[in-house]
Amino acid sequence: MSTPILEARNITKYFADPVRVQVLRDISFGLGRGEFASIVGKSGCGKSTLLYILSTMDTDYEGTLLLDGAVMGGKTEAELARVRNEQIGFVFQFHYLLNEFSVLRNVMLPGQKLGRLSPQELEHRAYEKLRLLGIADEARKMPYQLSGGQKQRVAIARALINDPLIIMGDEPTGNLDKKNSGVVFDIFQELAQAHQQALLIVTHDPAFAAKTHRIIEMEDGRIMREASRPNS
Amino acid sequence: MTMPLLIDVALSLLRARGRQTLVAATGVTFSVTMFIALLSFMSGLNQMLDGLVLYRTPHVRLYNELKPASRQPIDRYTRHRRQHNFIRSIKPRRELPRIRNSAAVMAAIRRDPRVRGVAPKVQTQVFYNVGTLTLNGTISGIEVEQEAALFAFADYVVAGHYQGLRTVPNSIVLGKGAADLMLVGVGDVVQLTTSRGEQVQLKVVGLFQSGLLDIDKVQSYTSLATAQKLLGESNTYVTDLQVKLHDLAQAPAVAREYRRLYEVQALDIQTANAEFETGTFIRTLISYAVGITLLTVAGFGIYNILNMMIYEKMDTIAILKAVGFSGRDVRRVFLLVAAAIGVFGGVVGLLCGLSLSAVIGQLPFEATSLPAVHTYPIDYNPAFYLIGGVFSLATSLLAGYFPARKASRIDPVIIIRGK
Ligand SMILES: Nc1ncnc2c1ncn2[C@@H]1O[C@H](COP(=O)(O)OP(=O)(O)OP(=O)(O)O)[C@@H](O)[C@H]1O
Numbered sequence: 174m175s176t177p178i179l180e181a182r183n184i185t186k187y188f189a190d191p192v193r194v195q196v197l198r199d200i201s202f203g204l205g206r207g208e209f210a211s212i213v214g215k216s217g218c219g220k221s222t223l224l225y226i227l228s229t230m231d232t233d234y235e236g237t238l239l240l241d242g243a244v245m246g247g248k249t250e251a252e253l254a255r256v257r258n259e260q261i262g263f264v265f266q267f268h269y270l271l272n273e274f275s276v277l278r279n280v281m282l283p284g285q286k287l288g289r290l291s292p293q294e295l296e297h298r299a300y301e302k303l304r305l306l307g308i309a310d311e312a313r314k315m316p317y318q319l320s321g322g323q324k325q326r327v328a329i330a331r332a333l334i335n336d337p338l339i340i341m342g343d344e345p346t347g348n349l350d351k352k353n354s355g356v357v358f359d360i361f362q363e364l365a366q367a368h369q370q371a372l373l374i375v376t377h378d379p380a381f382a383a384k385t386h387r388i389i390e391m392e393d394g395r396i397m398r399e400a401s402r403p404n405s
Numbered sequence: 406m407t408m409p410l411l412i413d414v415a416l417s418l419l420r421a422r423g424r425q426t427l428v429a430a431t432g433v434t435f436s437v438t439m440f441i442a443l444l445s446f447m448s449g450l451n452q453m454l455d456g457l458v459l460y461r462t463p464h465v466r467l468y469n470e471l472k473p474a475s476r477q478p479i480d481r482y483t484r485h486r487r488q489h490n491f492i493r494s495i496k497p498r499r500e501l502p503r504i505r506n507s508a509a510v511m512a513a514i515r516r517d518p519r520v521r522g523v524a525p526k527v528q529t530q531v532f533y534n535v536g537t538l539t540l541n542g543t544i545s546g547i548e549v550e551q552e553a554a555l556f557a558f559a560d561y562v563v564a565g566h567y568q569g570l571r572t573v574p575n576s577i578v579l580g581k582g583a584a585d586l587m588l589v590g591v592g593d594v595v596q597l598t599t600s601r602g603e604q605v606q607l608k609v610v611g612l613f614q615s616g617l618l619d620i621d622k623v624q625s626y627t628s629l630a631t632a633q634k635l636l637g638e639s640n641t642y643v644t645d646l647q648v649k650l651h652d653l654a655q656a657p658a659v660a661r662e663y664r665r666l667y668e669v670q671a672l673d674i675q676t677a678n679a680e681f682e683t684g685t686f687i688r689t690l691i692s693y694a695v696g697i698t699l700l701t702v703a704g705f706g707i708y709n710i711l712n713m714m715i716y717e718k719m720d721t722i723a724i725l726k727a728v729g730f731s732g733r734d735v736r737r738v739f740l741l742v743a744a745a746i747g748v749f750g751g752v753v754g755l756l757c758g759l760s761l762s763a764v765i766g767q768l769p770f771e772a773t774s775l776p777a778v779h780t781y782p783i784d785y786n787p788a789f790y791l792i793g794g795v796f797s798l799a800t801s802l803l804a805g806y807f808p809a810r811k812a813s814r815i816d817p818v819i820i821i822r823g824k
């Protein structure tokens with residue numbers, strides 16, 4: 174494993190409301206290129222909290238976070254937004270699409286924000302991602318015209334549009350049935366292997382977790398155990 | 406360049422809340438419309454009233470008042486003698502007020518490049534004789550051509566023709582009020598008693614109406630020569646010189662200069678009509694105050710819709726931030742929404758304001774004091790449109806600023822966790 178894409182060093186987080194409680198204790202781990210890791214743990218153990226910190230959305234923590242070797246602490250809000258746009262793809266449990274935009278435009282949005290490709294190239298690329306997820310036919314629809322599973326796949330397509338270094342998901346398959354969940358897993362697997370992107374996925378699904386390269390098990394704000402599966 | 410994208414996002418937000426947006430924009434439209442119509446109308450009115458005064462009032466009036474000499478003969482005698490004189494109740498010499506050497510003064514003034522024209526005038530008191538009754542009156546001897554050219558005299562002659570003063574000897578243009586009292590019309594002969602006690606008969610060639618009843622009851626006009634004859638004075642006798650300048654603003658300076666140069670009293674229009682300026686100023690102030698109040702209310706409308714939009718679109722804001730839009734981008738999106746409402750409402754408002762003032766400008770408006778005016782006066786001043794446009798945009802941006810700032814500070818984590 175070369176320099177990790179993502180590295181967390183002693184990440185600690187408190188919530189002050191209503192009483193000061195520590196939700197994350199000294200979390201340290203690294204994630205390399207092409208690595209597909211899952212985070213599991215009981216409800217309330219701090220998985221989502223950790224993911225929000227790692228995705229730079231939450232800046233109120235102690236410890237050090239490095240993305241692609243760069244320290245995130247001390248960056249301005251705008252710089253962090255840029256990092257999220259360029260290097261991180263985030264998939265939420267709930268699809269979170271923009272209802273004002275078509276499926277295609279939703280997928281293109283982070284790409285437009287990045288502004289690296291022409292609209293034509295970007296559209297072409299968005300179609301590619303939608304095809305990868307098997308929903309290219311829905312591109313012209315509005316989000317509310319899709320099923321839950323389809324929406325989730327659109328959200329994943331959106332997370333992929335800028336070819337981020339790392340894709341994070343907070344129970345991205347939580348709302349999907351077994352078949353769709355399998356489809357999403359296969360896509361993630363493909364991304365890790367073929368495109369060498371790192372994946373960090375929070376899941377409650379033991380079967381899903383079992384298939385990933387590495388399982389990070391959390392309990393009460395701490396990493397209890399890490400299990401790596403030999404790369405097959 | 407993310408601006409086109411931000412505009413796109415802003416427009417889609419607007420579209421999603423089409424009806425409320427329209428209501429907010431209508432508020433702006435309404436206030437801008439009223440602002441434009443009100444100011445155009447008020448300013449038109451002001452200009453008309455100003456015109457009323459400016460047309461008929463000389464910019465500088467030269468005249469002499471009868472005053473006791475400031476240096477009495479005794480002063481000359483006792484100078485350097487270490488003694489004081491106390492003389493009370495000094496009376497001026499009995500003579501008619503006049504401008505001395507008027508022909509030369511007039512010629513000199515005419516050569517002044519700042520001066521557009523100068524008209525001499527002889528003012529005197531008379532009595533109109535109606536049977537055994539006598540009515541008080543004032544008669545002004547004027548140089549007809551000059552008076553018409555500089556002071557729109559013709560506009561106020563409502564019957565007969567002012568040229569009659571020139572062509573008909575011993576003629577008079579009688580005030581309408583006085584004529585009504587004496588039951589005479591054009592072509593009749595009236596009898597006057599001059600201040601010297603002589604009785605004179607003059608032929609009425611026209612009726613004059615200023616619209617101010619008090620003036621119309623006493624004021625009459627005759628030719629300069631006739632007036633001089635009434636007073637038994639020579640043809641150099643002039644009581645007033647009325648000067649019209651090219652630039653009104655120079656009047657006080659010119660008055661000061663002439664006062665010194667020609668040793669006469671000189672009254673400039675600004676001093677003579679000080680309270681008039683105040684009236685104009687207050688009318689303008691009120692129009693602006695009402696207009697700006699309306700715009701402020703419209704601003705609250707925009708503030709409301711934006712706040713509502715932000716509450717409804719929390720999710721959207723959170724996603725935008727999660728996929729890489731900065732707080733600044735989000736703020737810009739909502740400022741664009743506000744600006745769009747302001748620009749759209751403002752432009753429509755400017756057009757409606759133009760049409761409304763055009764409609765007002767068609768309404769009939771008759772006033773006896775304004776014989777040349779038949780519809781409500783409207784001032785189509787581009788400055789009002791500029792101010793209206795700028796203000797509507799400024800109010801919108803101001804109203805949008807705080808909601809937009811709030812949106813930019815939304816923490817996506819809180820929203821996403823809240824699901
Ligand atoms: N805003 C907050 N203020 C105070 N405490 C909070 C806040 N948000 C979360 N917590 C607490 O922090 C802990 C971790 O929450 P977190 O959402 O990270 O759990 P999780 O592991 O994602 O759980 P789940 O599997 O149910 O999603 C919980 O005990 C929760 O009550």
Ligand SMILES: [Mg+2]
Binds near residue numbers: 220221
């Ligand atoms: Mg969670």
